[in-house]
Amino acid sequence: DAEITQSPRHKITETGRQVTLACHQTWNHNNMFWYRQDLGHGLRLIHYSYGVQDTNKGEVSDGYSVSRSNTEDLPLTLESAASSQTSVYFCASSEAGGRNTEAFFGQGTRLTVV
Amino acid sequence: QKEVEQDPGPLSVPEGAIVSLNCTYSNSAFQYFMWYRQYSRKGPELLMYTYSSGNKEDGRFTAQVDKSSKYISLFIRDSQPSDSATYLCAMQAGGYQKVTFGIGTKLQVIP
Numbered sequence: 001d002a003e004i005t006q007s008p009r010h011k012i013t014e015t016g017r018q019v020t021l022a023c024h025q026t027w028n029h030n031n032m033f034w035y036r037q038d039l040g041h042g043l044r045l046i047h048y049s050y051g052v053q054d055t056n057k058g059e060v061s062d063g064y065s066v067s068r069s070n071t072e073d074l075p076l077t078l079e080s081a082a083s084s085q086t087s088v089y090f091c092a093s094s095e096a097g098g099r100n101t102e103a104f105f106g107q108g109t110r111l112t113v114v
Numbered sequence: 115q116k117e118v119e120q121d122p123g124p125l126s127v128p129e130g131a132i133v134s135l136n137c138t139y140s141n142s143a144f145q146y147f148m149w150y151r152q153y154s155r156k157g158p159e160l161l162m163y164t165y166s167s168g169n170k171e172d173g174r175f176t177a178q179v180d181k182s183s184k185y186i187s188l189f190i191r192d193s194q195p196s197d198s199a200t201y202l203c204a205m206q207a208g209g210y211q212k213v214t215f216g217i218g219t220k221l222q223v224i225p
């Protein structure tokens with residue numbers, strides 16, 4: 001069965017370190033997204049990609065970067081981790097066409113920055 | 115004011131009750147309306163999707179959209195303990211527009 005997997009599931013890192021969260025999908029979806037979920041804020045879009053070599057900033061992109069070298073993967077990098085980036089991160093994918101109406105989410109990565 | 119407002123709850127109901135979950139929004143450009151269900155420590159999963167106004171039914175679930183009032187609802191009939199989860203509304207204006215999520219309502223169905 002097709003799926004979307006995130007790794008690691010849990011991560012503790014120190015302030016200032018670079019951290020990369022992995023996202024891999026086997027749906028062959030062109031669209032991929034990274035969200036963070038925090039109490040009181042819901043899901044907020046960090047970065048998204050509509051295809052290979054395409055990346056776009058979301059509403060909370062400062063301090064994060066992504067790259068899309070193939071269809072299956074969209075790694076999220078925190079350039080210099082800050083305590084404000086402690087959160088649960090979700091990767092999602094959907095079919096091409098622009099309407100993100102059926103996005104499939106990964107299980108999430110719980111990141112703690114100490 | 116947030117684009118999408120949703121009461122975080124928690125909402126506790128007895129098994130078998132009819133549950134009503136709601137969201138209001140301010141962006142009149144929204145055309146696509148979704149409900150996601152999220153179990154504890156899991157990713158959200160799409161439950162219902164509606165385009166524009168009207169109702170949509172799927173088993174025990176009914177989604178309603180009232181664009182004139184900028185108000186959407188999800189009804190759950192004969193609620194079950196397995197329905198205990200957080201329900202997020204989500205909205206999108208159109209093609210290649212970002213999806214805006216509500217903060218989610220936590221529902222607990224008591225056996």
